[in-house]
Amino acid sequence: DAKTTQPTSMDCAEGRAANLPCNHSTISGNEYVYWYRQIHSQGPQYIIHGLKNNETNEMASLIITEDRKSSTLILPHATLRDTAVYYCIGYTGTASKLTFGTGTRLQVTL
Amino acid sequence: DTGVSQDPRHKITKRGQNVTFRCDPISEHNRLYWYRQTLGQGPEFLTYFQNEAQLEKSRLLSDRFSAERPKGSFSTLEIQRTEQGDSAMYLCASSPRRGGEGGYTFGSGTRLTVV
Numbered sequence: 453d454a455k456t457t458q459p460t461s462m463d464c465a466e467g468r469a470a471n472l473p474c475n476h477s478t479i480s481g482n483e484y485v486y487w488y489r490q491i492h493s494q495g496p497q498y499i500i501h502g503l504k505n506n507e508t509n510e511m512a513s514l515i516i517t518e519d520r521k522s523s524t525l526i527l528p529h530a531t532l533r534d535t536a537v538y539y540c541i542g543y544t545g546t547a548s549k550l551t552f553g554t555g556t557r558l559q560v561t562l
Numbered sequence: 563d564t565g566v567s568q569d570p571r572h573k574i575t576k577r578g579q580n581v582t583f584r585c586d587p588i589s590e591h592n593r594l595y596w597y598r599q600t601l602g603q604g605p606e607f608l609t610y611f612q613n614e615a616q617l618e619k620s621r622l623l624s625d626r627f628s629a630e631r632p633k634g635s636f637s638t639l640e641i642q643r644t645e646q647g648d649s650a651m652y653l654c655a656s657s658p659r660r661g662g663e664g665g666y667t668f669g670s671g672t673r674l675t676v677v
């Protein structure tokens with residue numbers, strides 16, 4: 453599994469875009485970049501994943517650099533309900549398990 | 563089928579007692595996982611089943627821990643002779659055979675407090 457590095461915490465004003473970076477310089481060619489988030493006292497929730505191309509869904513956008521060594525999760529209009537710990541994970545999709553780091557604690561403020 | 567269900571949501575037990583948690587995965591998911599999460603840390607992998615077969619166990623899963631998934635449906639995680647260090651959130655997740663577009667679906671967890 454690729455080792456990922458994320459900032460410990462970030463703040464974002466409500467209504468602004470939240471840009472959460474992740475470094476994964478050791479990611480292998482068959483590993484996707486997955487993002488999960490965990491709101492307090494709940495289980496992790498899938499957000500988005502990508503391999504090479506940028507991806508967008510109803511929750512977020514994922515921008516992956518061309519060399520695949522880093523990525524950015526974008527929440528375009530953060531709300532207070534987006535306050536959570538966000539995890540970036542390298543995962544092949546067929547391997548036996550997801551390996552979580554400590555993630556980024558995003559605090560969205562008024 | 564609304565997702566992964568875990569029961570109970572909270573459990574307080576005295577040190578030395580045995581506890582058992584249940585997980586009901588999404589019905590069409592072949593794979594089922596147990597994770598443990600302590601305060602301030604990300605979830606840590608404990609074990610994983612494909613159908614009824616337990617295919618991998620973490621070194622975190624001491625001999626006081628046992629997990630089963632009879633008939634490849636629900637799963638139970640039992641902790642014998644609980645210790646204060648077992649206090650944590652125990653999370654269950656399930657996934658389709660190949661991880662799928664949505665990756666894993668997690669339950670809300672069982673919070674264990676050993677007093």
